[in-house]
Amino acid sequence: MSVTSVLQALSERGPGAVSLAYPKGRYRLHAMVTSAGYDECSGRSYDWDGLKRGEVPFVLLQHTIAGTGRLRYENRQFTLRPGQTMLLNFPHDNRYWLERNKSWEFLWICLNGREVLRMWQELKAVGPVVELPETSLHRLVETCLAVLDGTVTTPAQASVLAYSMAMQLADDLLAWGAVRTASKRPAAIERAISLIHGNPAEFLDVERLARASGYSRYHFSRLFEQHEGISPARFLLRLRMEEASRLLRLEEGSIKAVAQRCGFVDANYFTKVFRRFFGITPRDFRRSGMFNGAPPTSPG
Structure with a gap:
Protein backbone atom coordinates (compact mmCIF):
# COMPACT_ATOMS: atom_id res chain seq x y z
CA MET A 1 0.00 0.00 0.00
CA LEU A 174 21.68 9.77 9.18
CA ALA A 175 24.79 9.90 6.98
CA TRP A 176 25.80 6.25 7.21
CA GLY A 177 25.68 3.26 4.95
CA ALA A 178 26.11 3.87 1.23
CA VAL A 179 27.21 7.30 0.12
CA ARG A 180 24.28 9.29 -1.22
CA THR A 181 24.83 10.42 -4.81
CA ALA A 182 21.42 11.84 -5.67
CA SER A 183 22.90 15.24 -6.45
CA LYS A 184 25.72 15.78 -8.94
CA ARG A 185 29.08 16.14 -7.24
CA PRO A 186 31.15 19.24 -7.92
CA ALA A 187 34.22 18.48 -10.00
CA ALA A 188 36.49 19.20 -7.02
CA ILE A 189 34.80 16.56 -4.88
CA GLU A 190 34.78 14.08 -7.76
CA ARG A 191 38.56 14.51 -8.18
CA ALA A 192 39.13 13.78 -4.50
CA ILE A 193 36.89 10.70 -4.48
CA SER A 194 38.54 9.38 -7.64
CA LEU A 195 41.90 9.75 -5.92
CA ILE A 196 40.65 7.72 -2.94
CA HIS A 197 39.22 4.91 -5.09
CA GLY A 198 42.29 4.82 -7.31
CA ASN A 199 44.80 4.54 -4.44
CA PRO A 200 43.32 2.31 -1.71
CA ALA A 201 46.74 1.14 -0.49
CA GLU A 202 48.34 4.60 -0.46
CA PHE A 203 48.33 6.79 2.61
CA LEU A 204 45.96 9.65 1.92
CA ASP A 205 44.92 12.39 4.29
CA VAL A 206 42.52 15.32 4.10
CA GLU A 207 45.34 17.72 3.27
CA ARG A 208 46.27 15.77 0.12
CA LEU A 209 42.62 15.39 -0.91
CA ALA A 210 42.15 19.13 -0.51
CA ARG A 211 45.15 19.81 -2.76
CA ALA A 212 43.74 17.44 -5.37
CA SER A 213 40.45 19.34 -5.25
CA GLY A 214 42.14 22.72 -5.65
CA TYR A 215 40.66 24.13 -2.42
CA SER A 216 41.96 24.95 1.01
CA ARG A 217 41.51 22.20 3.60
CA TYR A 218 38.79 24.16 5.39
CA HIS A 219 36.77 24.93 2.27
CA PHE A 220 37.24 21.42 0.87
CA SER A 221 36.07 19.77 4.13
CA ARG A 222 33.01 22.01 4.31
CA LEU A 223 32.10 21.40 0.65
CA PHE A 224 32.72 17.66 0.93
CA GLU A 225 30.48 17.24 3.98
CA GLN A 226 27.79 19.38 2.37
CA HIS A 227 27.58 17.08 -0.67
CA GLU A 228 28.46 13.65 0.81
CA GLY A 229 26.89 13.93 4.26
CA ILE A 230 30.07 12.96 6.15
CA SER A 231 33.54 14.42 6.63
CA PRO A 232 36.29 13.49 4.13
CA ALA A 233 38.25 11.76 6.91
CA ARG A 234 35.27 9.60 7.81
CA PHE A 235 34.58 8.85 4.15
CA LEU A 236 38.19 7.76 3.64
CA LEU A 237 38.13 5.59 6.76
CA ARG A 238 34.87 3.95 5.78
CA LEU A 239 36.17 2.99 2.33
CA ARG A 240 39.33 1.56 3.87
CA MET A 241 37.33 -0.48 6.35
CA GLU A 242 34.97 -1.74 3.64
CA GLU A 243 37.96 -2.84 1.56
CA ALA A 244 39.56 -4.48 4.60
CA SER A 245 36.40 -6.44 5.39
CA ARG A 246 36.18 -7.57 1.76
CA LEU A 247 39.78 -8.80 1.75
CA LEU A 248 39.34 -10.59 5.08
CA ARG A 249 36.26 -12.39 3.77
CA LEU A 250 37.52 -13.33 0.33
CA GLU A 251 41.28 -13.73 0.61
CA GLU A 252 43.71 -15.58 2.87
CA GLY A 253 46.49 -13.03 3.21
CA SER A 254 47.87 -12.09 6.62
CA ILE A 255 46.37 -9.32 8.72
CA LYS A 256 49.54 -7.29 8.07
CA ALA A 257 49.12 -7.71 4.31
CA VAL A 258 45.47 -6.64 4.49
CA ALA A 259 46.46 -3.62 6.57
CA GLN A 260 49.09 -2.55 4.04
CA ARG A 261 46.72 -3.00 1.10
CA CYS A 262 44.26 -0.66 2.86
CA GLY A 263 46.81 2.08 3.55
CA PHE A 264 47.90 1.16 7.10
CA VAL A 265 51.63 0.83 7.76
CA ASP A 266 51.17 -0.48 11.31
CA ALA A 267 49.13 -3.70 11.57
CA ASN A 268 48.50 -3.14 15.29
CA TYR A 269 47.04 0.28 14.61
CA PHE A 270 44.95 -1.21 11.79
CA THR A 271 43.58 -3.82 14.23
CA LYS A 272 42.69 -1.09 16.71
CA VAL A 273 40.89 1.02 14.09
CA PHE A 274 39.11 -2.02 12.63
CA ARG A 275 37.86 -3.08 16.06
CA ARG A 276 36.63 0.43 16.83
CA PHE A 277 34.80 0.53 13.49
CA PHE A 278 33.24 -2.97 13.46
CA GLY A 279 33.34 -3.93 17.15
CA ILE A 280 35.49 -7.02 16.41
CA THR A 281 39.17 -7.65 15.60
CA PRO A 282 40.19 -8.49 12.02
CA ARG A 283 41.26 -11.96 13.14
CA ASP A 284 37.93 -12.70 14.83
CA PHE A 285 36.08 -11.14 11.90
CA ARG A 286 37.68 -13.66 9.58
CA ARG A 287 37.67 -16.65 11.95
CA SER A 288 34.07 -16.39 13.18
CA GLY A 289 32.55 -16.53 9.71
CA MET A 290 29.49 -14.63 10.90
CA PHE A 291 29.96 -11.95 8.24
CA ASN A 292 30.27 -14.41 5.38
CA GLY A 293 27.19 -14.85 3.24
CA ALA A 294 28.45 -18.27 2.13
CA PRO A 295 31.67 -20.26 2.31
CA PRO A 296 34.08 -19.47 -0.52
CA THR A 297 33.95 -21.88 -3.41
CA SER A 298 36.99 -23.96 -4.18
CA PRO A 299 38.85 -23.03 -7.34
CA GLY A 300 38.02 -25.33 -10.24
Whole structure:
Protein backbone atom coordinates (compact mmCIF):
# COMPACT_ATOMS: atom_id res chain seq x y z
CA MET A 1 0.00 0.00 0.00
CA SER A 2 1.15 3.55 -0.72
CA VAL A 3 1.61 6.19 1.98
CA THR A 4 -1.61 7.84 0.79
CA SER A 5 -3.50 4.56 1.18
CA VAL A 6 -2.27 3.84 4.71
CA LEU A 7 -2.97 7.43 5.78
CA GLN A 8 -6.48 7.06 4.39
CA ALA A 9 -6.93 3.83 6.34
CA LEU A 10 -5.81 5.62 9.49
CA SER A 11 -8.19 8.52 8.89
CA GLU A 12 -11.12 6.16 8.31
CA ARG A 13 -10.56 4.57 11.72
CA GLY A 14 -11.11 7.93 13.40
CA PRO A 15 -9.32 9.32 16.48
CA GLY A 16 -8.01 6.76 18.92
CA ALA A 17 -5.00 5.66 20.93
CA VAL A 18 -3.63 2.42 22.34
CA SER A 19 -1.07 1.97 25.13
CA LEU A 20 1.13 -1.11 25.34
CA ALA A 21 2.18 -1.85 28.91
CA TYR A 22 3.81 -5.20 29.61
CA PRO A 23 5.07 -6.52 32.96
CA LYS A 24 8.82 -6.71 33.31
CA GLY A 25 9.72 -10.32 32.73
CA ARG A 26 12.74 -12.48 32.35
CA TYR A 27 13.84 -10.89 29.07
CA ARG A 28 14.84 -7.24 29.00
CA LEU A 29 14.02 -5.80 25.59
CA HIS A 30 15.93 -2.67 24.56
CA ALA A 31 13.39 -1.19 22.17
CA MET A 32 9.65 -0.95 22.77
CA VAL A 33 6.55 0.76 21.43
CA THR A 34 4.63 2.13 24.42
CA SER A 35 1.72 3.91 22.70
CA ALA A 36 0.41 5.05 19.34
CA GLY A 37 -2.55 7.05 18.14
CA TYR A 38 -4.30 9.30 15.68
CA ASP A 39 -6.11 12.53 16.55
CA GLU A 40 -7.94 15.50 15.05
CA CYS A 41 -7.78 18.50 17.37
CA SER A 42 -10.04 21.48 16.80
CA GLY A 43 -11.73 23.80 19.27
CA ARG A 44 -10.30 22.10 22.35
CA SER A 45 -7.23 22.41 24.52
CA TYR A 46 -4.14 20.48 23.50
CA ASP A 47 -0.91 21.38 25.27
CA TRP A 48 2.05 19.24 26.40
CA ASP A 49 5.06 20.35 28.46
CA GLY A 50 8.16 18.18 28.04
CA LEU A 51 9.33 18.85 31.58
CA LYS A 52 6.04 17.70 33.13
CA ARG A 53 5.82 14.20 31.69
CA GLY A 54 7.61 12.31 34.45
CA GLU A 55 11.18 11.12 34.82
CA VAL A 56 11.06 7.94 32.70
CA PRO A 57 12.90 8.59 29.41
CA PHE A 58 11.07 7.97 26.13
CA VAL A 59 10.83 9.42 22.63
CA LEU A 60 8.00 10.65 20.43
CA LEU A 61 7.39 10.78 16.68
CA GLN A 62 4.41 12.99 15.86
CA HIS A 63 3.54 13.50 12.20
CA THR A 64 1.33 16.36 11.01
CA ILE A 65 -1.22 15.24 8.42
CA ALA A 66 -3.25 18.46 8.17
CA GLY A 67 -3.62 21.77 9.96
CA THR A 68 -0.84 23.30 12.05
CA GLY A 69 0.65 22.90 15.49
CA ARG A 70 3.21 24.83 17.45
CA LEU A 71 6.47 23.65 19.02
CA ARG A 72 8.92 25.33 21.36
CA TYR A 73 12.12 23.35 21.53
CA GLU A 74 14.50 24.83 24.07
CA ASN A 75 14.82 28.40 22.76
CA ARG A 76 13.54 27.79 19.22
CA GLN A 77 9.98 28.12 17.87
CA PHE A 78 8.44 26.03 15.08
CA THR A 79 5.14 25.94 13.22
CA LEU A 80 4.36 22.32 12.38
CA ARG A 81 2.87 22.00 8.91
CA PRO A 82 1.46 19.06 6.91
CA GLY A 83 4.20 16.58 6.02
CA GLN A 84 6.43 17.50 8.95
CA THR A 85 7.32 15.19 11.84
CA MET A 86 8.48 16.07 15.35
CA LEU A 87 11.28 13.94 16.83
CA LEU A 88 11.24 14.63 20.57
CA ASN A 89 12.71 13.01 23.66
CA PHE A 90 11.54 13.29 27.27
CA PRO A 91 12.10 14.58 29.84
CA HIS A 92 13.25 17.65 27.93
CA ASP A 93 12.66 21.38 27.70
CA ASN A 94 10.02 21.40 24.98
CA ARG A 95 6.35 22.28 24.62
CA TYR A 96 3.94 21.60 21.78
CA TRP A 97 0.38 22.81 21.54
CA LEU A 98 -2.61 23.77 19.39
CA GLU A 99 -3.21 27.49 18.96
CA ARG A 100 -6.66 28.94 19.50
CA ASN A 101 -8.99 28.75 16.46
CA LYS A 102 -6.61 26.34 14.70
CA SER A 103 -6.91 22.65 13.85
CA TRP A 104 -4.32 19.90 13.88
CA GLU A 105 -4.56 16.37 12.49
CA PHE A 106 -1.68 14.07 13.37
CA LEU A 107 -0.51 10.59 14.30
CA TRP A 108 2.05 9.69 16.92
CA ILE A 109 4.13 6.85 18.30
CA CYS A 110 5.96 6.76 21.65
CA LEU A 111 9.00 4.49 22.05
CA ASN A 112 11.42 3.68 24.82
CA GLY A 113 14.24 1.27 25.60
CA ARG A 114 17.99 1.62 25.74
CA GLU A 115 18.63 1.06 22.04
CA VAL A 116 15.95 3.55 20.97
CA LEU A 117 17.31 6.20 23.34
CA ARG A 118 20.85 5.61 22.10
CA MET A 119 19.75 6.09 18.49
CA TRP A 120 17.87 9.26 19.43
CA GLN A 121 21.12 10.85 20.55
CA GLU A 122 22.17 10.64 16.90
CA LEU A 123 18.80 11.64 15.46
CA LYS A 124 18.61 14.77 17.63
CA ALA A 125 21.16 16.37 15.34
CA VAL A 126 18.70 16.35 12.41
CA GLY A 127 15.60 17.28 14.42
CA PRO A 128 13.50 18.32 16.13
CA VAL A 129 11.36 18.84 12.97
CA VAL A 130 12.00 16.82 9.81
CA GLU A 131 10.30 15.88 6.57
CA LEU A 132 10.49 12.10 6.48
CA PRO A 133 11.36 10.23 3.29
CA GLU A 134 8.55 8.01 2.04
CA THR A 135 10.15 4.85 3.43
CA SER A 136 10.21 6.16 7.02
CA LEU A 137 6.77 7.75 6.76
CA HIS A 138 5.29 4.51 5.43
CA ARG A 139 6.88 2.58 8.33
CA LEU A 140 5.58 5.14 10.81
CA VAL A 141 1.97 4.95 9.58
CA GLU A 142 1.99 1.15 9.32
CA THR A 143 3.38 0.84 12.84
CA CYS A 144 0.69 3.16 14.17
CA LEU A 145 -2.02 1.15 12.38
CA ALA A 146 -0.66 -2.14 13.71
CA VAL A 147 -0.88 -0.88 17.29
CA LEU A 148 -4.34 0.63 16.82
CA ASP A 149 -5.67 -2.52 15.12
CA GLY A 150 -4.60 -4.69 18.04
CA THR A 151 -2.22 -6.89 16.09
CA VAL A 152 0.64 -6.19 18.53
CA THR A 153 -0.02 -8.65 21.35
CA THR A 154 3.40 -9.57 22.80
CA PRO A 155 6.45 -7.67 24.07
CA ALA A 156 8.57 -9.21 21.30
CA GLN A 157 6.23 -7.87 18.61
CA ALA A 158 6.28 -4.40 20.16
CA SER A 159 10.06 -4.55 20.35
CA VAL A 160 10.42 -5.55 16.69
CA LEU A 161 8.24 -2.61 15.64
CA ALA A 162 10.19 -0.14 17.78
CA TYR A 163 13.59 -1.31 16.64
CA SER A 164 12.51 -1.42 13.00
CA MET A 165 11.13 2.12 13.25
CA ALA A 166 14.32 3.46 14.86
CA MET A 167 16.57 1.78 12.28
CA GLN A 168 14.45 3.00 9.36
CA LEU A 169 14.81 6.55 10.64
CA ALA A 170 18.53 6.09 11.05
CA ASP A 171 18.86 4.69 7.54
CA ASP A 172 16.91 7.58 6.01
CA LEU A 173 18.12 10.50 8.12
CA LEU A 174 21.68 9.77 9.18
CA ALA A 175 24.79 9.90 6.98
CA TRP A 176 25.80 6.25 7.21
CA GLY A 177 25.68 3.26 4.95
CA ALA A 178 26.11 3.87 1.23
CA VAL A 179 27.21 7.30 0.12
CA ARG A 180 24.28 9.29 -1.22
CA THR A 181 24.83 10.42 -4.81
CA ALA A 182 21.42 11.84 -5.67
CA SER A 183 22.90 15.24 -6.45
CA LYS A 184 25.72 15.78 -8.94
CA ARG A 185 29.08 16.14 -7.24
CA PRO A 186 31.15 19.24 -7.92
CA ALA A 187 34.22 18.48 -10.00
CA ALA A 188 36.49 19.20 -7.02
CA ILE A 189 34.80 16.56 -4.88
CA GLU A 190 34.78 14.08 -7.76
CA ARG A 191 38.56 14.51 -8.18
CA ALA A 192 39.13 13.78 -4.50
CA ILE A 193 36.89 10.70 -4.48
CA SER A 194 38.54 9.38 -7.64
CA LEU A 195 41.90 9.75 -5.92
CA ILE A 196 40.65 7.72 -2.94
CA HIS A 197 39.22 4.91 -5.09
CA GLY A 198 42.29 4.82 -7.31
CA ASN A 199 44.80 4.54 -4.44
CA PRO A 200 43.32 2.31 -1.71
CA ALA A 201 46.74 1.14 -0.49
CA GLU A 202 48.34 4.60 -0.46
CA PHE A 203 48.33 6.79 2.61
CA LEU A 204 45.96 9.65 1.92
CA ASP A 205 44.92 12.39 4.29
CA VAL A 206 42.52 15.32 4.10
CA GLU A 207 45.34 17.72 3.27
CA ARG A 208 46.27 15.77 0.12
CA LEU A 209 42.62 15.39 -0.91
CA ALA A 210 42.15 19.13 -0.51
CA ARG A 211 45.15 19.81 -2.76
CA ALA A 212 43.74 17.44 -5.37
CA SER A 213 40.45 19.34 -5.25
CA GLY A 214 42.14 22.72 -5.65
CA TYR A 215 40.66 24.13 -2.42
CA SER A 216 41.96 24.95 1.01
CA ARG A 217 41.51 22.20 3.60
CA TYR A 218 38.79 24.16 5.39
CA HIS A 219 36.77 24.93 2.27
CA PHE A 220 37.24 21.42 0.87
CA SER A 221 36.07 19.77 4.13
CA ARG A 222 33.01 22.01 4.31
CA LEU A 223 32.10 21.40 0.65
CA PHE A 224 32.72 17.66 0.93
CA GLU A 225 30.48 17.24 3.98
CA GLN A 226 27.79 19.38 2.37
CA HIS A 227 27.58 17.08 -0.67
CA GLU A 228 28.46 13.65 0.81
CA GLY A 229 26.89 13.93 4.26
CA ILE A 230 30.07 12.96 6.15
CA SER A 231 33.54 14.42 6.63
CA PRO A 232 36.29 13.49 4.13
CA ALA A 233 38.25 11.76 6.91
CA ARG A 234 35.27 9.60 7.81
CA PHE A 235 34.58 8.85 4.15
CA LEU A 236 38.19 7.76 3.64
CA LEU A 237 38.13 5.59 6.76
CA ARG A 238 34.87 3.95 5.78
CA LEU A 239 36.17 2.99 2.33
CA ARG A 240 39.33 1.56 3.87
CA MET A 241 37.33 -0.48 6.35
CA GLU A 242 34.97 -1.74 3.64
CA GLU A 243 37.96 -2.84 1.56
CA ALA A 244 39.56 -4.48 4.60
CA SER A 245 36.40 -6.44 5.39
CA ARG A 246 36.18 -7.57 1.76
CA LEU A 247 39.78 -8.80 1.75
CA LEU A 248 39.34 -10.59 5.08
CA ARG A 249 36.26 -12.39 3.77
CA LEU A 250 37.52 -13.33 0.33
CA GLU A 251 41.28 -13.73 0.61
CA GLU A 252 43.71 -15.58 2.87
CA GLY A 253 46.49 -13.03 3.21
CA SER A 254 47.87 -12.09 6.62
CA ILE A 255 46.37 -9.32 8.72
CA LYS A 256 49.54 -7.29 8.07
CA ALA A 257 49.12 -7.71 4.31
CA VAL A 258 45.47 -6.64 4.49
CA ALA A 259 46.46 -3.62 6.57
CA GLN A 260 49.09 -2.55 4.04
CA ARG A 261 46.72 -3.00 1.10
CA CYS A 262 44.26 -0.66 2.86
CA GLY A 263 46.81 2.08 3.55
CA PHE A 264 47.90 1.16 7.10
CA VAL A 265 51.63 0.83 7.76
CA ASP A 266 51.17 -0.48 11.31
CA ALA A 267 49.13 -3.70 11.57
CA ASN A 268 48.50 -3.14 15.29
CA TYR A 269 47.04 0.28 14.61
CA PHE A 270 44.95 -1.21 11.79
CA THR A 271 43.58 -3.82 14.23
CA LYS A 272 42.69 -1.09 16.71
CA VAL A 273 40.89 1.02 14.09
CA PHE A 274 39.11 -2.02 12.63
CA ARG A 275 37.86 -3.08 16.06
CA ARG A 276 36.63 0.43 16.83
CA PHE A 277 34.80 0.53 13.49
CA PHE A 278 33.24 -2.97 13.46
CA GLY A 279 33.34 -3.93 17.15
CA ILE A 280 35.49 -7.02 16.41
CA THR A 281 39.17 -7.65 15.60
CA PRO A 282 40.19 -8.49 12.02
CA ARG A 283 41.26 -11.96 13.14
CA ASP A 284 37.93 -12.70 14.83
CA PHE A 285 36.08 -11.14 11.90
CA ARG A 286 37.68 -13.66 9.58
CA ARG A 287 37.67 -16.65 11.95
CA SER A 288 34.07 -16.39 13.18
CA GLY A 289 32.55 -16.53 9.71
CA MET A 290 29.49 -14.63 10.90
CA PHE A 291 29.96 -11.95 8.24
CA ASN A 292 30.27 -14.41 5.38
CA GLY A 293 27.19 -14.85 3.24
CA ALA A 294 28.45 -18.27 2.13
CA PRO A 295 31.67 -20.26 2.31
CA PRO A 296 34.08 -19.47 -0.52
CA THR A 297 33.95 -21.88 -3.41
CA SER A 298 36.99 -23.96 -4.18
CA PRO A 299 38.85 -23.03 -7.34
CA GLY A 300 38.02 -25.33 -10.24
